[in-house]
Amino acid sequence: MSESVTGRPDNPDALQPIPALRGREREAAQTLFGERLPGAEKYVEHLCTTGITHGLLGPREVPRMWGRHVLNCAVVGNELPASGTVADVGSGAGLPGIAMALARPDVEFTLIEPMERRVDWLDTVIRDLGLDNVQVIRARAEDVADEVMADVVTARAVSALKKLIPMTVPLLDDHGQLIFLKGRTVQAEVDAAQKVLKRFRLRHPQIELVGQELLEEPTTIVRIRHR
Template sequence: MDAFHQLLVEEGELRGLIGPRELPRLWERHLLNSAAVVPFLPARGLIVDVGSGAGLPGVVIAAMLPQAEIVLVEPMERRVTWLHDVVDRTGLTNVEVRRARAQELEGALEADAVTARAVASLDKLFRWTAPLVREGGTVIAMKGARAEEELAAASKAMRASGLTNGQVHEATTIAGTEPTRVVSAVRGRGPRVR
């Protein structure tokens, strides 16, 4: 985590991954915020992070769950290059980087969990990620203050995507940090409606 933090400090702004105002609050707003999803994930198995961008939360998850296999999915070539550099320079051995959009990987992956942070509205996110999750697996999305409203608005898309049990959780990592809103939905049994 220290190595990842240092890479973000040294190169994040230069590579257009984070803004200059984010540098002083990298730990709290980005790294610890990303760590808040870990309790909702399996310790082993396949975890796919869609729209990985700067590596948040995917790289953080990989560092915290070394027994899990992490696939970072990112469509933009410059971000894919960054993610490869991060994996090489941090020595993470449980990470694979794929240049793709989530929708392009349907049938290619069967994850135990899919994560996303600041990727899309829940209705789109559910449609894009549900096909990547095995039966009984989970979609985990990091959302803002309006997570409850967004989940309610996406309930039809959630059901149509074969997901059930949508919930919003307030998750904290360490005392004194702002809680993170984590939305979870489980890939249910039965046919999906398209």
């Protein structure tokens, strides 16, 4: 989910053309999605149409839907363990969960989203894309710790680390890792989360850039493991 672009458009009928894949973005999409590229294109169509009218993304995001959103998320799929399990907290429009699920059909994804409107949209998109490696749970992360245990827990633009860590660590397997997609203020978030990191006995976060060989703007992630 991306909070910075969430909100209903003032004029939902004024939808912009769905962006076409060109140049370096097409090459990246072909590399990341392979034979599932048509599914990724259909997903972008959903994001640029019903995703806008449902208020999951703002209309200004349409021209940069591939680069800033879908590819930005999908490239993190390369960081997931083979045949692993992923819990995506606060999935919203399926970013990063659906994008990564398209890129990694060998991995099982659980999308956790508390808002009914968003869950209904996610269910519709997943059915339309024919994704058999994704399920959606309508709940807050804090309420499903007894039923979800994942190798990796992901989140994008849900909250700052000091709030995000307590809600996601209970979903994590003892040998798993947290992988959060973050922005330019990530170091400040790490600095502010030191007490929380110690409380949950976590290693010092690793800030990494992924997708440098594929994307014009690589994705910043924070990787956190148990001690």
